[in-house]
Amino acid sequence: MDLPKDFTTKMQSLLQDEFPDFLQSYAREPAQGLRVNTLKITVDDFKRIDPFTLRKIPWAEEGFFYGGLERPGKHPFHDAGLYYIQEPSAMAVGEIVAPEPGEKILDLCAAPGGKTTHMAAKMNGEGLLVANEIHPARAKILSQNIERMGIRNAIVTNETPERLSNKFPGYFDRILVDAPCSGEGMFRKDPEARAEWSLEQVARCAIRQQDILEHAAKMLKAGGRLVYSTCTFSPEENEGVINSFIRSHPEFLIETADGYKGFSRGRKEWSGDTEADVEKTIRLWPHKLEGEGHFIAVLRKTDGEEITGRNITKPLKDKGILKDYYRFVKENLQMEPSGNFYLFGDHLYILPEEDISLKGLKVLRPGWHLGTLKKNRFEPSHALALSLTKKDAAFTWNLPAESAEMAAYLKGETLNGGEGKGWYLMLAQGYSIGWAKCANGLLKNHYPKGLRWKGM
Numbered sequence: 138m139d140l141p142k143d144f145t146t147k148m149q150s151l152l153q154d155e156f157p158d159f160l161q162s163y164a165r166e167p168a169q170g171l172r173v174n175t176l177k178i179t180v181d182d183f184k185r186i187d188p189f190t191l192r193k194i195p196w197a198e199e200g201f202f203y204g205g206l207e208r209p210g211k212h213p214f215h216d217a218g219l220y221y222i223q224e225p226s227a228m229a230v231g232e233i234v235a236p237e238p239g240e241k242i243l244d245l246c247a248a249p250g251g252k253t254t255h256m257a258a259k260m261n262g263e264g265l266l267v268a269n270e271i272h273p274a275r276a277k278i279l280s281q282n283i284e285r286m287g288i289r290n291a292i293v294t295n296e297t298p299e300r301l302s303n304k305f306p307g308y309f310d311r312i313l314v315d316a317p318c319s320g321e322g323m324f325r326k327d328p329e330a331r332a333e334w335s336l337e338q339v340a341r342c343a344i345r346q347q348d349i350l351e352h353a354a355k356m357l358k359a360g361g362r363l364v365y366s367t368c369t370f371s372p373e374e375n376e377g378v379i380n381s382f383i384r385s386h387p388e389f390l391i392e393t394a395d396g397y398k399g400f401s402r403g404r405k406e407w408s409g410d411t412e413a414d415v416e417k418t419i420r421l422w423p424h425k426l427e428g429e430g431h432f433i434a435v436l437r438k439t440d441g442e443e444i445t446g447r448n449i450t451k452p453l454k455d456k457g458i459l460k461d462y463y464r465f466v467k468e469n470l471q472m473e474p475s476g477n478f479y480l481f482g483d484h485l486y487i488l489p490e491e492d493i494s495l496k497g498l499k500v501l502r503p504g505w506h507l508g509t510l511k512k513n514r515f516e517p518s519h520a521l522a523l524s525l526t527k528k529d530a531a532f533t534w535n536l537p538a539e540s541a542e543m544a545a546y547l548k549g550e551t552l553n554g555g556e557g558k559g560w561y562l563m564l565a566q567g568y569s570i571g572w573a574k575c576a577n578g579l580l581k582n583h584y585p586k587g588l589r590w591k592g593m
């Protein structure tokens with residue numbers, strides 16, 4: 138593999154005796170993993186239906202390695218949100234953030250959503266998860282992944298860390314900064330990361346990371362937990378960033394991040410400060426475990442201002458507007474989504490949290506998207522379908538995941554079947570995958586156009 142010369146020279150001088158092992162790891166295939174989405178299926182149930190050859194990832198409760206020739210991204214279970222394809226060492230981050238149901242969590246650099254969806258599963262639909270991404274196109278992908286995984290309690294924003302921090306001082310219980318970095322841990326699977334890398338880029342990344350951390354720190358409650366992670370090895374972006382942050386923030390301390398067999402500790406001698414406390418941080422190395430590599434630091438805010446008297450987003454009071462929605466629920470569901478209704482244009486949402494103001498922010502998804510209020514009718518959203526179980530729907534149509542009919546549905550075709558005029562929750566082997574509207578014994582396809590399978 139063609140590694141940048143400055144990179145190998147630098148790693149040799151840092152790793153010394155370990156360097157040959159490190160270099161050797163580039164001759165091996167990249168590690169591939171998927172994480173079972175427990176919002177939709179338990180790990181045991183997934184094992185009963187899983188069509189892949191899986192091997193447990195020791196440090197991630199719901200994580201599995203899959204074989205290099207398998208294509209889980211092209212299976213209907215992927216479209217049904219039963220799992221998220223995620224690089225195995227990246228799964229350590231969600232485990233270390235360990236959000237609890239009911240907390241207020243911010244994922245500041247969230248796209249495409251690997252760690253957001255991991256944290257959402259741990260929150261089990263309770264509490265508030267703000268997933269932010271600065272780049273508009275990436276924010277859209279993040280929003281789609283949140284939808285696919287059936288997450289109900291997430292708000293997706295497309296903001297700079299600075300603007301967000303002005304809106305949410307002292308607000309979150311836990312914040313993840315999975316920082317944009319020089320991506321040295323991507324070299325094995327991404328030739329572009331190798332081509333873009335330079336020593337100057339490493340220096341630029343470290344400055345940007347400091348800046349993002351400053352804004353994140355402001356948004357954390359006193360007593361809250363800030364997790365910083367990268368997928369790069371350079372000390373400047375890891376121990377260096379954490380040490381200089383701690384030096385300028387006496388209200389923070391570094392906590393010992395939980396280790397696991399094969400994990401290593403951060404290196405004091407790489408921080409440029411003999412007093413640095415960075416041995417409490419974690420390093421995952423590709424020559425020491427089956428993963429591409431990560432750095433993780435856990436910071437605790439010991440003191441800070443208590444913020445009160447915040448503006449709130451006013452939920453919809455006039456429930457009369459929702460009569461078509463309630464008719465849809467009565468006729469087609471076996472449960473009633475309830476909470477703080479919120480209208481965004483003609484799109485109906487349930488806000489995950491009352492105590493939040495979204496005014497002035499670029500919001501892609503203000504919560505659980507239920508559907509659209511059309512003239513005299515309500516049309517349910519794809520997000521609603523993906524967040525329901527088969528028991529929640531009055532009408533279901535179940536197809537074997539690997540059948541021709543399932544593929545036809547995913548391509549947008551009309552299927553024969555159904556009775557009456559209801560909305561059918563389409564199921565892939567029992568798991569919701571989208572809507573179809575029944576008329577005259579036909580199931581009219583409502584699988585979103587942008588997600589449809591092409592060709593084949």
Ligand SMILES: C[S@@+](CC[C@H](N)C(=O)[O-])C[C@H]1O[C@@H](n2cnc3c(N)ncnc32)[C@H](O)[C@@H]1O
Binds near residue numbers: 227270315349
């Ligand atoms: C390492 S990736 C995040 C990966 C994501 N957490 C996941 O697990 O799927 C870092 C993200 O930070 C975003 N980013 C780039 N510059 C940024 C900035 N100045 N402030 C905040 N985020 C930035 C990038 O667009 C990218 O999506």
